[in-house]
Amino acid sequence: xxxxxxxxxxxxxxxxxxxxxxxxxxxxxxxxxxxxxxxxxxxxxxxxxxxxxxxxxxxxxxxxxxxxxxxxxxxxxxxxxxxxxxxxxxxxxxxxxxxxxxxxxxxxxxxxxxxxxxxxxxxxxxxxxxxxxxxxxxxxxxxxxxxxxxxx
Numbered sequence: 295x296x297x298x299x300x301x302x303x304x305x306x307x308x309x310x311x312x313x314x315x316x317x318x319x320x321x322x323x324x325x326x327x328x329x330x331x332x333x334x335x336x337x338x339x340x341x342x343x344x345x346x347x348x349x350x351x352x353x354x355x356x357x358x359x360x361x362x363x364x365x366x367x368x369x370x371x372x373x374x375x376x377x378x379x380x381x382x383x384x385x386x387x388x389x390x391x392x393x394x395x396x397x398x399x400x401x402x403x404x405x406x407x408x409x410x411x412x413x414x415x416x417x418x419x420x421x422x423x424x425x426x427x428x429x430x431x432x433x434x435x436x437x438x439x440x441x442x443x444x445x446x
Contacts, residue, residue: 296339297436298331299353299419300393301346301427309343309355312395317360320390320428321368322376328428335359335391342431342439344419345402352404353439361392399443411438 300320302308312318323329335341336359343355365386368376381387405419414420418429431439 296334296336297341297431297433298335298339298359299342299344299429299431300357301344303347304345305347309345309398312343312355312357312393313398315395317392317394319364319367319392321366322374323366323388323390323427324376324378325426328426329388329390331426331428331430332390333363334430335362337362340396340436341393342436346427350402350404350406352402353399353408353443354402355395355399356397356440356443357393358396359391360394364390364392366390399440400446401443403439403443407442408439411442 320332323332339359341357341359342353343357345351345354365383366388368374369378369381369386369388370383371377378387408417409420412420412435414422416432416435418424
């Protein structure tokens, strides 16, 4: 099993939206490195849900990969801002996952707390200039973040 972090702007799709839907295809990712991380995900992998572009940004929940290597449906939709005319159902360029909501944490772990506890080498999220919406998280870091988020 591997561990991951996905980012979403709460104004676009929040942990409450995810909690209500219970499952969601993680669509619209158009960064090649993030797409490659999505391709590496396997069913059962655990995922931290992070609110970006929020005041403050931070880790707010937990998900599990329910289905791996799902063609991103937005790439085929001409009405979508994520439409890719070079992509076909026979040869999709954008692969994603379906996530299942497991938990909305009792407390958010804000970015400043993450910076105080982890180095940029330990947590890719903290690296200067990192704008990836999907990234791996080392198991020990993942477990510590979950422990903190569940503490009162």
